[in-house]
Amino acid sequence: MKQLVEKHPLAIRWFHWVNFPVLSLMIWSGLWIYWANDVYRLGWGNTTLLKFFPQSFYEAFNIPFQLAKGMSWHFVLMWVFFLNGLLYVLYTLFSGEWRYLLPTRHSFKEAIQVVLHDLGMSKKPLPVRKFNGAQQIAYTSVILMGVGSVLSGLAIYKPVQFAWLTQLLGGYEFARIIHFALTIGYVLFFVVHIAQVVRAGWNNFRAMVAGFEIVEVDPTTHEIKSGPTSGPAADASLSSTK
Amino acid sequence: MPDETPDTTANQAPLRPEAEVLAEARRRSRRSFIGLGLAGLAGLGGWKWLISQPEDDGIPRPLRKVLDANGRLSHAYYKQTRLAPEFARSRARTPRKNGTYGLKSELDPATWRMRVQGYGTSNVQEFTLADVQAMPKVEMVTELKCIEGWSVVVHWAGARFSDFLAKYPLATRSGQPLDPRNPPADLAPYAGIVTPDGKYYVGLDMDTVLHPQTLLCYEMNGKPLTPEHGAPLRLVTPLKYGIKHLKRIGTIAFTDTRPKDLWAEMGYDWDSGH
Numbered sequence: 099m100k101q102l103v104e105k106h107p108l109a110i111r112w113f114h115w116v117n118f119p120v121l122s123l124m125i126w127s128g129l130w131i132y133w134a135n136d137v138y139r140l141g142w143g144n145t146t147l148l149k150f151f152p153q154s155f156y157e158a159f160n161i162p163f164q165l166a167k168g169m170s171w172h173f174v175l176m177w178v179f180f181l182n183g184l185l186y187v188l189y190t191l192f193s194g195e196w197r198y199l200l201p202t203r204h205s206f207k208e209a210i211q212v213v214l215h216d217l218g219m220s221k222k223p224l225p226v227r228k229f230n231g232a233q234q235i236a237y238t239s240v241i242l243m244g245v246g247s248v249l250s251g252l253a254i255y256k257p258v259q260f261a262w263l264t265q266l267l268g269g270y271e272f273a274r275i276i277h278f279a280l281t282i283g284y285v286l287f288f289v290v291h292i293a294q295v296v297r298a299g300w301n302n303f304r305a306m307v308a309g310f311e312i313v314e315v316d317p318t319t320h321e322i323k324s325g326p327t328s329g330p331a332a333d334a335s336l337s338s339t340k
Numbered sequence: 341m342p343d344e345t346p347d348t349t350a351n352q353a354p355l356r357p358e359a360e361v362l363a364e365a366r367r368r369s370r371r372s373f374i375g376l377g378l379a380g381l382a383g384l385g386g387w388k389w390l391i392s393q394p395e396d397d398g399i400p401r402p403l404r405k406v407l408d409a410n411g412r413l414s415h416a417y418y419k420q421t422r423l424a425p426e427f428a429r430s431r432a433r434t435p436r437k438n439g440t441y442g443l444k445s446e447l448d449p450a451t452w453r454m455r456v457q458g459y460g461t462s463n464v465q466e467f468t469l470a471d472v473q474a475m476p477k478v479e480m481v482t483e484l485k486c487i488e489g490w491s492v493v494v495h496w497a498g499a500r501f502s503d504f505l506a507k508y509p510l511a512t513r514s515g516q517p518l519d520p521r522n523p524p525a526d527l528a529p530y531a532g533i534v535t536p537d538g539k540y541y542v543g544l545d546m547d548t549v550l551h552p553q554t555l556l557c558y559e560m561n562g563k564p565l566t567p568e569h570g571a572p573l574r575l576v577t578p579l580k581y582g583i584k585h586l587k588r589i590g591t592i593a594f595t596d597t598r599p600k601d602l603w604a605e606m607g608y609d610w611d612s613g614h
Contacts, residue, residue, distance in 0.1 A: 100362065101356065119383060166398060167607060174402075174403050174406040174407070256414060257614050258423070258578060258579055261423070264425075265425065304369055307372045307376055308373070309368070309372065310368060317355060320355065
């Protein structure tokens with residue numbers, strides 16, 4: 099019997115959907131800035147596996163010669179990115195949502211199982227929970243990355259006023275590398291995230307917009323037989339049975 | 341658990357009819373997706389509005405206002421005692437020249453003078469390089485940070501701008517000598533520095549001017565400045581990006597309002613402070 103289960107609180111949906119365009123614009127304006135000194139690459143010695151970034155990439159995304167514009171956007175949107183992230187963290191702390199998001203000592207083992215399952219190398223059913231171990235690790239890591247972006251950003255934005263921070267992050271040039279690497283991290287996160295959202299299907303995606311999932315509940319025991327992607331919701335109203 | 345009866349549903353809210361559930365799901369989905377769509381359109385509209393605003397020195401005015409607010413905020417946090425880190429002299433390198441604005445005209449070192457206009461007067465005092473070199477020589481090995489994103493450690497030597505203003509009290513309205521640690525109330529809020537040909541100009545706040553690491557610099561890496569690095573005298577301050585390190589100082593004037601700044605006119609942050 100199909101029932102509605104609340105999944106994502108309204109506040110978290112807002113934080114999520116505000117962050118998406120803001121982080122995208124932060125990355126775009128960041129590329130405008132990075133272009134002016136595009137020295138990073140993957141490789142060793144004279145061997146370059148991947149240059150950040152090839153000219154064709156710059157041209158495709160209209161990157162060259164926009165340093166001033168990039169900095170102005172970056173230093174305006176940084177406030178939105180920071181405040182939205184801060185409010186999200188405070189919300190998860192005070193609402194108790196952090197309990198679903200923070201990894202536990204079982205998360206790492208579970209994350210390996212999830213990865214094996216998603217790669218088709220394991221047939222064991224995944225844990226039915228709001229966020230499985232892999233998700234807990236991913237969603238907590240990405241918040242720590244956000245903290246890292248804010249701190250490394252501050253370290254290269256005001257390297258004298260926050261000289262202690264810049265030193266702590268390995269100096270001005272290394273802080274810039276950290277700032278850049280974290281950005282690449284977001285892009286990789288985004289790729290995996292989108293792939294997982296597509297895999298998980300409509301019910302799961304709709305929950306990030308409308309807040310609820312539809313689950314199949316046993317009419318006699320009220321047990322959730324198939325949460326399409328995840329089980330017990332935040333309010334646990336339908337899942338109190340043992 | 342052994343004592344648990346099979347029927348635990350008694351304590352629970354009864355399940356709702358499926359048709360009702362699905363109707364609610366449709367209603368809430370429609371409402372939420374329309375809401376998200378509208379929020380997206382509103383964001384897009386806000387962005388269009390922003391980029392259609394009249395430009396203020398190369399960027400839309402609202403962006404410029406936020407940059408200026410950022411500048412005021414970092415000023416409120418600023419402390420004269422915070423110093424840029426120094427490095428071992430062995431790490432010093434020659435920086436890129438990166439442009440010849442203000443350096444294209446011929447310069448005769450023998451007739452060169454630094455012209456300084458006293459605050460609130462039209463009197464201009466002229467100084468030779470020897471006048472600047474007569475003050476205590478300060479050496480520092482700091483990181484020159486270009487706004488493009490690269491940085492290089494450089495060994496600079498020169499006179500502190502603040503020492504110069506203590507000896508020649510041109511930055512106060514009353515003409516009082518100046519103690520950089522305890523600046524008088526009638527101190528000018530800004531200084532504008534211009535090359536002899538007037539083609540390169542920067543504006544500085546007085547906090548930066550009086551910072552102990554802000555130099556009227558005449559030596560780089562142990563040698564007198566070369567013309568392309570700003571001979572005979574240039575500004576060096578690790579408190580700002582390289583764009584403010586004006587080469588070949590011509591005129592200095594003290595003002596009540598922000599002096600014009602070449603790179604700020606091209607869309608960069610006026611403060612550009614570290």
